[in-house]
Amino acid sequence: MGGRVPSAGVLGAGLKMRNLVLGLTVMAALLVCGPSVRALAAAPEDLSEWAKGPARWLLQPSERREIREIRDPEDAATFIEEFWSRRDPRPEEPDNPFREAYEQRVAAAEVLYAEEEIRGSLTARGRALILLGSPTHLSITTRPVLAWETQNPDDRRVTTERISVEIWGYRREDLPAAVLRAWLEKAKGGDEPLALTLTFRTDRRRSQVMEGESLLGLASRSAVRRD
Secondary structure: OOOOOOOHHHHHHHHHHHHHHHHHHHHHHHHHHOOOOOOOOOOHHHHHHHHHOHHHHOOOHHHHHHHHHOOOHHHHHHHHHHHHHOOOOOOOOOOOHHHHHHHHHHHHHHHHOOEOOEOHHHOHHHHHHHHHOOOOEEEEEEEEEEEEEOOOOOOOEEEEEEEEEEEEEOOHHHOOHHHHHHHHHHHHOOOOOOOOEEEEEEOOOOOEEEEOHHHHHHHHHHOOOOO
16 A cells, blocks of 8 residues: 655644754753753863863864963863853853853753763754754755765775755844854855854764854854953
8 A cells, every 4th residue: 555645734744843842852951951061170181171071162262272271270260260251241240141051052962962972062963052052943854965885895986875964944033142243244244144054964873064064163253252
């Protein structure tokens, strides 16, 4: 007996449901984990380990160079304090909303995107969640890519294979304010506009960014407050 092809309406409803499940899952992760990932470096070796964690997605080249020069525990603690201060949109107030959002997103990423032997916050999708927040739209599909046929080493041929792909889309109004400002400035400057989408190649072992690296880089740079 032949199977029926789902109609566009059914497929659309399925996508909306998948997006709803994603949103509810993120909310649940935030409620369960909360802002529980805060850690201060007390020694240079601790600072080095901290820089290998999810903070790596925010570190700028100059900050990485500074970390390599730190030898004193007090300087290590000062670096952490100044790191977050540079990313505080309201330095005149006691709280730091950027850091709070970061900690909540890290906690959610740990729950949602852990891969084989890799913490969720250190994966490609964890990085995107930390830098940009939850996507407005999400779709899961397959895509053909070129691949080498390697079964016979003496007869290597180019063939195609289908891979799993996850696409995240953002509306401008759903981006973090600093990212949106940087994006608008880049577009106004005459550069080629950045697409507000991210495409990931996904499998059970490892995910990777296929498209959207420029948007992630912009998000990391724009987090630093401009006085």
